[in-house]
Amino acid sequence: MDRPRRSKPSTSRRNFLKLAAAGAAGAAVTSSWRPRYGVAKPAQITFLRESSFVKEFDEHFKNVLAPRYQKETGIKVNYEIVAAGGSAVPRLVSIVESKAPVDVAWVQQEWLYRDGLLDVSDIAEELGKKGGGWYPAVKELSFWEGKWKSVPFGNIGQVMVYRRDWFDAAGVTTFPDTWEEFLEAGTRLKKAGHPYGMSMGHGYADNNSWLLPLLWSFGAQPVDKAGKVTLDSHETARAVDYVRKLYKDACLDDCVGWLDIHNNKAFLTSQISCTNNATSILISAKRDLPSMGKVTDQALNPKGPKGRFHSLVATTHAIFKHTADPEASKHFLRWLMDPKQVTDWYRSGFMYYAPFLHAYDNDPEWDKEPRFKPDQKVLETGKLPSWPAPADHRAGEVVSKWIVIDMFAKACTGKSTRDAIAEAVTGLKQIYG
Amino acid sequence: MSVNRVLDAARPGVRAAVAGRLRWPRAWLERETVFSWLMLTPPLLFLVAFLGYPFCYGVYLSFVNRPVARPATFVGLGNFVNLWYDPIFWQAVWNTFRFTTAATVLKLAGGLGMALVMHQHFRLKGLTRALLLLPFIVPTVLSTVAWQWILDPGMGLFNRLLTYFHLADRGPSWLGNPTMAMVSVILVNTWRGLPFFGITILAGLQTIPAELHESATIDGAGTWQRFRHVTLPLLMPVIFIVTTFSIIFTFFDFQLVYVLTGGGPANSTHLMATYAYAVSMGGGQLGLGSAVALAMVPVLGVVLLLMSLYVRRD
Numbered sequence: 052m053d054r055p056r057r058s059k060p061s062t063s064r065r066n067f068l069k070l071a072a073a074g075a076a077g078a079a080v081t082s083s084w085r086p087r088y089g090v091a092k093p094a095q096i097t098f099l100r101e102s103s104f105v106k107e108f109d110e111h112f113k114n115v116l117a118p119r120y121q122k123e124t125g126i127k128v129n130y131e132i133v134a135a136g137g138s139a140v141p142r143l144v145s146i147v148e149s150k151a152p153v154d155v156a157w158v159q160q161e162w163l164y165r166d167g168l169l170d171v172s173d174i175a176e177e178l179g180k181k182g183g184g185w186y187p188a189v190k191e192l193s194f195w196e197g198k199w200k201s202v203p204f205g206n207i208g209q210v211m212v213y214r215r216d217w218f219d220a221a222g223v224t225t226f227p228d229t230w231e232e233f234l235e236a237g238t239r240l241k242k243a244g245h246p247y248g249m250s251m252g253h254g255y256a257d258n259n260s261w262l263l264p265l266l267w268s269f270g271a272q273p274v275d276k277a278g279k280v281t282l283d284s285h286e287t288a289r290a291v292d293y294v295r296k297l298y299k300d301a302c303l304d305d306c307v308g309w310l311d312i313h314n315n316k317a318f319l320t321s322q323i324s325c326t327n328n329a330t331s332i333l334i335s336a337k338r339d340l341p342s343m344g345k346v347t348d349q350a351l352n353p354k355g356p357k358g359r360f361h362s363l364v365a366t367t368h369a370i371f372k373h374t375a376d377p378e379a380s381k382h383f384l385r386w387l388m389d390p391k392q393v394t395d396w397y398r399s400g401f402m403y404y405a406p407f408l409h410a411y412d413n414d415p416e417w418d419k420e421p422r423f424k425p426d427q428k429v430l431e432t433g434k435l436p437s438w439p440a441p442a443d444h445r446a447g448e449v450v451s452k453w454i455v456i457d458m459f460a461k462a463c464t465g466k467s468t469r470d471a472i473a474e475a476v477t478g479l480k481q482i483y484g
Numbered sequence: 485m486s487v488n489r490v491l492d493a494a495r496p497g498v499r500a501a502v503a504g505r506l507r508w509p510r511a512w513l514e515r516e517t518v519f520s521w522l523m524l525t526p527p528l529l530f531l532v533a534f535l536g537y538p539f540c541y542g543v544y545l546s547f548v549n550r551p552v553a554r555p556a557t558f559v560g561l562g563n564f565v566n567l568w569y570d571p572i573f574w575q576a577v578w579n580t581f582r583f584t585t586a587a588t589v590l591k592l593a594g595g596l597g598m599a600l601v602m603h604q605h606f607r608l609k610g611l612t613r614a615l616l617l618l619p620f621i622v623p624t625v626l627s628t629v630a631w632q633w634i635l636d637p638g639m640g641l642f643n644r645l646l647t648y649f650h651l652a653d654r655g656p657s658w659l660g661n662p663t664m665a666m667v668s669v670i671l672v673n674t675w676r677g678l679p680f681f682g683i684t685i686l687a688g689l690q691t692i693p694a695e696l697h698e699s700a701t702i703d704g705a706g707t708w709q710r711f712r713h714v715t716l717p718l719l720m721p722v723i724f725i726v727t728t729f730s731i732i733f734t735f736f737d738f739q740l741v742y743v744l745t746g747g748g749p750a751n752s753t754h755l756m757a758t759y760a761y762a763v764s765m766g767g768g769q770l771g772l773g774s775a776v777a778l779a780m781v782p783v784l785g786v787v788l789l790l791m792s793l794y795v796r797r798d
Contacts, residue, residue, distance in 0.1 A: 251749065308661075308749035309660075447766075448767035451762050451768075
């Protein structure tokens with residue numbers, strides 16, 4: 052991997068003249084690049100992202116944005132892609148620790164390595180002002196101790212994906228609005244041979260995305276705003292009992308151990324009638340299995356006694372503190388997030404990453420496929436997985452140890468509600484004290 | 485001008501000195517101490533750089549609180565005390581022992597059987613031996629992804645066979661049930677490690693002189709008695725080595741469980757290696773994660789010590 056290189060300082064007159072001539076020619080071509088006194092332009096910038104489930108999104112960057120930036124500035128963008136499915140966060144952690152030569156990155160779960168990120172307040176504030184403001188939930192992630200440590204990009208909307216034809220056949224013509232209706236419909240569908248597949252294993256998104264909202268909608272919270280463990284409550288017990296019943300009466304047995312890829316596979320092979328997932332299932336079905344694509348639909352999470360919730364899978368862009376040229380990295384990020392670039396980029400991915408700026412709330416792209424709309428609506432009721440506790444490294448430890456998820460999984464695989472909650476509380480107290 | 489002509493032209497004393505200098509490196513290399521150190525230095529440097537340094541750094545990390553991108557603060561045995569009261573850690577320890585014991589026993593029994601069959605003469609023996617090595621050669625991540633499909637509840641090969649032969653209405657949930665998930669990871673680990681046992685024990689079998697079997701047969705020993713009193717005792721050193729290596733590999737196994745179950749459901753397949761990874765790389769607690777990893781070392785040391793004592797006793 053190449054580290055962003057600066058032109059070597061030269062002492063000889065001939066070399067100086069050569070450099071000056073090249074610089075003048077470059078400046079003529081790269082009008083948008085404003086060199087700072089005494090600092091040479093870097094030859095390239097390394098930008099790291101997790102591979103997108105929507106291949107058009109990555110292709111747009113490689114084929115349109117990267118060449119455009121090179122044409123405008125003369126700086127090559129080295130686009131490094133990390134495999135999706137849980138390997139991106141460990142890679143980002145190792146980049147921060149080893150100070151690997153990456154300048155700008157798409158980041159997730161930044162509470163783990165926020166201290167290794169550069170202050171990008173100027174870019175985030177400017178974009179917020181011009182773009183109608185950021186959704187407040189993402190500010191709790193990116194804005195930390197008075198500084199923006201990342202520039203919000205988009206949320207991977209996690210919603211209910213279901214087979215409309217099977218629901219219709221079971222007499223459920225509109226997607227259930229409450230968790231009780233969801234259970235009732237699932238019981239009917241399972242009897243008809245089309246169970247739900249609600250992930251409860253050691254994945255990273257598809258488990259949190261329905262279990263946390265369900266818990267919140269029953270009025271329970273693992274940890275309160277002040278960091279006090281509040282999981283042990285009647286509301287939690289009700290949520291656990293509900294999930295156990297849902298698992299037994301409406302779900303495929305296997306889903307209690309599923310990783311993030313398993314529910315995609317099960318849905319696309321017609322083994323399940325409903326799951327909670329990002330748009331990737333619908334996009335894959337439309338692209339590769341047209342007949343299934345026609346009868347696949349998406350809906351918001353059902354609501355509970357305390358309302359409707361969603362869990363955010365927020366993606367942001369950040370600059371590493373160890374970048375060789377902070378100003379060059381900032382220039383690139385500012386350029387990338389400019390509506391001239393980023394709007395088409397969002398659209399190339401069919402709004403898979405729902406923009407956190409209000410300016411995109413009514414983007415015409417949302418109207419092209421009404422079934423994608425719930426992904427945008429998620430932003431209205433979406434909370435970070437740590438909610439209502441701060442999105443700090445302790446919250447990260449809870450997620451990575453699957454403490455809340457396993458509480459439900461244990462209840463589904465034989466533990467009593469009381470024991471499952473007690474074990475989760477022990478785990479939380481070890482982290483929060 | 486050649487060296488010899490130069491030497492011929494020189495005075496005898498100078499000539500001897502020049503010849504001595506030319507011989508010097510060779511004579512120096514002839515010294516056993518020098519030569520052995522010369523040969524040892526590259527691997528030693530390699531081991532220090534890629535094993536010694538990370539290990540020492542890991543030991544250091546286990547005594548500090550070290551979240552990612554933050555400075556370390558010394559906590560003494562704090563991380564280990566934390567683990568002592570951590571139920572997930574103890575579950576991972578218990579799982580690791582169950583996984584290692586079951587997989588090693590199965591690999592040993594299966595590997596011995598495989599070696600005994602491979603030791604016979606039959607057509608296409610060479611090709612069969614080569615094919616049996618495949619599980620060991622294919623990258624673990626790749627083969628584990630294939631196993632995900634094989635163990636799939638609806639589309640998987642296992643459940644399809646079970647339903648095809650009417651052995652079950654619907655096959656079990658191989659990865660969704662905590663007990664079955666552990667059985668599945670043991671099964672896949674056994675499949676992958678079997679060739680290592682088979683080929684190594686086969687090499688041991690081939691070193692047993694045929695005369696011993698012949699004389700045992702003349703003395704009236706049956707097949708089982710020949711195996712029990714001739715083959716097995718002579719194979720013991722090989723079995724000990726291969727089992728020791730396998731225990732180490734299995735105890736530290738990570739990839740298989742990480743890809744197949746991620747340690748789930750409900751931590752039922754979490755091993756110490758996967759838990760160390762989850763805590764350090766997923767949770768960003770490098771100190772605590774290192775403590776989990778370091779906790780594996782003394783346990784493994786005790787196992788190996790007990791095994792070597794057992795063998796010496798015999």
